[in-house]
Amino acid sequence: MRNTLFVTSLITGLIVLSSGCTSWQTDKGVEAIWRQPDHGQWSVGSTTDEDVISALGPPSQMIALDDETVFYYMREKSKGQAYIFILWNTSQQTVEYDRAVFFFDKQGVLLKYAYSKENEVDHGEN
Amino acid sequence: MARTSVRQLHVTVLVLMLGALSGCTSITKHIGASPSPSVTEQIGVDMHYHQVLDTLGPPTRISALPDGFAFEYESFRIDERQLGLSPNVKFLRWFKLAYGTARVARETYTLVFDSNGLVKAFGNAREDQDAGKGLAFQFIVTVTQVVDTRYLDEWPGQHAWGVSMLQPLPVALNREQSLDSGEHGIEQRGTPTSSGQRTLEWR
Incomplete structure (x- = not known):
């Protein structure tokens, strides 16, 4: 009986000592300057590709459509946490994307722009 | 005396179970967000496409097509x-x-536009699929996937264009047909390379 109690205590102690939790966050892609309140305001029909690229920097991707050019900006935020209790462990990870796209005509004049919906993006710093 | 023996047996079984079942693990990943059905109904x-962008926001992927272009919205839960x-x-x-x-x-959710920027086709799919099984021998406190789902959570093409010419040779040589460049079509993440434009990258 004493041996059983010892083994039980040993295993319980091992579980308690080995349990833990961890969290992580990684950010990839361009900086989401378009979310900053003081960034340039875009005006369809007058803003040019030069205005956008000088305000936001090089885009993540440039796409040549038939008559239009697309500047595609993307920020990826990955957040996760894990809880380790030996007998039961869990890990959860969420990857969110914040995007901005700008469509220009052949002269480089802005035709349309759009940002990711607010409810898809977490603006928390950390 | 008999009651003590039964109790000892219960404790022993419990200890053995605790010792043997040493790592039930749940791993969940949410990747991206797709527009809800109430939004796509509009x-x-x-x-x-201006109205589409106002309604749905920027897509996961954009690509030129021979007579127009396409948007694709995609999300996963693993x-x-x-x-x-x-x-x-002892050791084990x-x-x-x-x-x-x-x-x-x-x-x-995929939309195809004509050369005037008008929707000419669209469609969506919501699927719950088996992603596979895996077996691993690992340290007891390890919490990591044993099923390989990297083909779903790898970097999006928008991050990787800068290294496209540093890919393995079959991929780099096939760049003219690349589905990541936004100029040669769209594919869902995880599509096997043994079909379509990636056939030459098959390895």
């Missing part, structure tokens, strides 16, 4: 459940044999 044929077994003997108790099964819930 989309119809002949709608201009769920993996693992059962860990560890023998309660620090390791476990983990068996895992994974499922993927995928949402995809």
